[in-house]
Amino acid sequence: xAKNFSIKHQPGFSAIAATCFIVLxxxxxxxxxxxxxxxxxxxxxxxxxxxxxxxxxxNTQVVDATLRSFQIGSIAxxxxxxxxxxxxxxxxxxxxxxxxxxxYAAINQxxxxxxxxTGVALLIFFSRIxxxxxxxxxxxxxxxxxAFCIPFAYLPIRARLENMDLTLERAAxxxxxxxxxxxxxxxxxxxxxxxxxxxxxxxxxxxxxxxITEFVKSxxxxxxxxxxxxxxxxxxxxxxxxxxxxxxxxxxxxxxxFFFVSRKRD
Amino acid sequence: xxxxxxxxxxxxxxxxxxxxxxxxxxxxxxxxAATGPLLIVLVYSFLTPGSYGDVKWQFSPEAWIAVxxxxxxxxxxxxxxxxHVTIFLRSIKLSVVTTIATLVLGFPTAYFMATRSEKxxxxxxxxxxxxxxxxxxxxxxxxxxxxxxEGIINTMLLKLGIISAPIQILYTDxxxxxxxxxxxxxxxxLPIYASMEKLDFRLxxxxxxxxxxxxxxxxxxxxxxxKPGVIAGSILVFIPALGAYVTPSVLGGGKNMMLSNLIExxxxxxxxxxxxxxxxxAVMIIVMVALLAYVRNAGKSGVRHG
Numbered sequence: 161x162a163k164n165f166s167i168k169h170q171p172g173f174s175a176i177a178a179t180c181f182i183v184l185x186x187x188x189x190x191x192x193x194x195x196x197x198x199x200x201x202x203x204x205x206x207x208x209x210x211x212x213x214x215x216x217x218x219n220t221q222v223v224d225a226t227l228r229s230f231q232i233g234s235i236a237x238x239x240x241x242x243x244x245x246x247x248x249x250x251x252x253x254x255x256x257x258x259x260x261x262x263x264y265a266a267i268n269q270x271x272x273x274x275x276x277x278t279g280v281a282l283l284i285f286f287s288r289i290x291x292x293x294x295x296x297x298x299x300x301x302x303x304x305x306x307a308f309c310i311p312f313a314y315l316p317i318r319a320r321l322e323n324m325d326l327t328l329e330r331a332a333x334x335x336x337x338x339x340x341x342x343x344x345x346x347x348x349x350x351x352x353x354x355x356x357x358x359x360x361x362x363x364x365x366x367x368x369x370x371x372i373t374e375f376v377k378s379x380x381x382x383x384x385x386x387x388x389x390x391x392x393x394x395x396x397x398x399x400x401x402x403x404x405x406x407x408x409x410x411x412x413x414x415x416x417x418f419f420f421v422s423r424k425r426d
Numbered sequence: 427x428x429x430x431x432x433x434x435x436x437x438x439x440x441x442x443x444x445x446x447x448x449x450x451x452x453x454x455x456x457x458x459a460a461t462g463p464l465l466i467v468l469v470y471s472f473l474t475p476g477s478y479g480d481v482k483w484q485f486s487p488e489a490w491i492a493v494x495x496x497x498x499x500x501x502x503x504x505x506x507x508x509x510h511v512t513i514f515l516r517s518i519k520l521s522v523v524t525t526i527a528t529l530v531l532g533f534p535t536a537y538f539m540a541t542r543s544e545k546x547x548x549x550x551x552x553x554x555x556x557x558x559x560x561x562x563x564x565x566x567x568x569x570x571x572x573x574x575x576e577g578i579i580n581t582m583l584l585k586l587g588i589i590s591a592p593i594q595i596l597y598t599d600x601x602x603x604x605x606x607x608x609x610x611x612x613x614x615x616l617p618i619y620a621s622m623e624k625l626d627f628r629l630x631x632x633x634x635x636x637x638x639x640x641x642x643x644x645x646x647x648x649x650x651x652x653k654p655g656v657i658a659g660s661i662l663v664f665i666p667a668l669g670a671y672v673t674p675s676v677l678g679g680g681k682n683m684m685l686s687n688l689i690e691x692x693x694x695x696x697x698x699x700x701x702x703x704x705x706x707x708a709v710m711i712i713v714m715v716a717l718l719a720y721v722r723n724a725g726k727s728g729v730r731h732g
Contacts, residue, residue, distance in 0.1 A: 177538030274669025
């Protein structure tokens with residue numbers, strides 16, 4: 161056998177991995193480069209320019225959709241994180257009790273169903289409610305987003321809780337702290353990184369959603385992704401590249417933050 | 427006087443009740459805006475379509491018949507609905523091929539990541555996580571710009587003189603396949619990596635000591651140990667691929683429909699909500715079957731390699 165026999169080596173695996181990483185990033189890099197293209201077509205390079213960012217910035221539809229995305233995203237992220245935190249507290253650090261398995265299944269249910277099916281279901285359900293109540297505001301989108309963000313927010317919070325033992329909380333109770341005080345002074349500070357991670361995850365998930373939003377939204381309620389989908393279907397201009405680039409930058413920033421928050425061990 | 431046992435029992439009951447109250451908001455929101463409406467879809471699939479969309483509250487099995495069969499307008503005979511069957515088969519075929527393609531590419535990638543030193547591993551993980559969390563529409567759009575006739579691939583091949591006219595990739599099944607494999611690749615890599623990371627390489631070493639070849643080690647030692655990750659990854663890719671909406675709408679054009687586009691059509695121009703509902707339930711059934719297969723397999727593999 162060869163002298164430097166590496167037990168971890170598998171022929172061709174590194175080459176495939178390298179290809180994968182290049183292929184994953186190449187299209188995104190090309191997309192970003194063409195956002196700075198001065199030419200108005202996306203096939204030829206006409207020099208460096210920021211004009212497409214400017215034109216996106218001045219496009220009221222884009223600004224409108226962006227603000228709506230942020231509005232829905234932040235409300236849905238906060239609500240789903242609060243609900244997920246409560247649910248995580250209720251489903252961890254306990255002996256099995258009646259209904260625990262049901263709760264796991266129910267919380268993770270939105271992950272098991274293809275988005276198109278949920279989208280259709282909500283279209284039917286909300287159109288009934290719209291007729292019944294006459295309300296056709298943004299509330300439907302917020303409700304839908306909150307629901308499908310819960311399982312994502314739940315994941316890191318639950319993971320964090322499972323790594324926390326009950327010793328400190330028991331000690332606090334022994335020292336006559338009320339349950340609320342124990343929660344606020346002991347559990348919450350320890351759980352905070354998990355909650356933060358859940359919040360960011362939920363926000364990104366809400367911001368990225370196309371399918372469910374596309375089915376639930378009423379006229380004039382485009383979010384940034386559904387607006388972009390409409391534009392891409394109609395034909396493309398470098399303006400979409402510019403919007404995508406800004407969007408990417410935001411996502412990468414949040415993911416980076418998430419990565420550090422969730423990796424941090426105390 | 428209550429005995430100690432009774433007190434303990436009461437405390438336990440109170441604890442369970444508190445835990446139900448605490449999880450109530452999450453369960454309620456999910457029931458109202460995710461799970462519950464699915465039941466309405468089931469009901470709608472057995473109703474009669476209304477003239478302007480929506481439904482008439484009149485029982486009818488027509489929608490379910492129409493999933494696979496076509497009724498002749500003149501003599502009421504049933505024949506196979508070729509268009510629907512084609513779309514079903516195409517969706518299943520594309521999802522299966524996507525799953526296989528991501529597995530073939532993702533397995534070595536996960537292995538590569540897991541065999542790096544502990545410090546650089548985090549960096550690779552980060553690099554695979556970024557595309558995973560960036561918007562799927564943007565990533566699909568990025569693929570569109572690469573593969574279209576004026577895109578970088580065709581331009582390069584033309585300039586190099588390999589081809590004389592651009593290859594039409596966009597708006598074909600191949601385009602959908604490339605797009606889906608591209609967007610779902612991280613979903614395959616991450617779970618495989620998670621099981622690969624825990625791989626005990628002493629077993630691999632033992633295999634080599636017993637004169638196993640590289641391929642034998644891969645097939646008989648590494649693969650069985652990371653099988654749960656492979657199955658999880660396959661499920662994570664297959665389910666969204668089957669219900670994929672964005673990728674076929676952007677890369678497939680209007681003609682190369684997948685199930686989700688067919689469903690959307692029933693709620694739009696088709697104005698046949700019951701048929702759209704029945705098709706949605708059909709997608710759910712396929713997903714359930716895949717999930718059940720997963721659960722059974724996951725249960726088994728733990729015992730077999732214990």
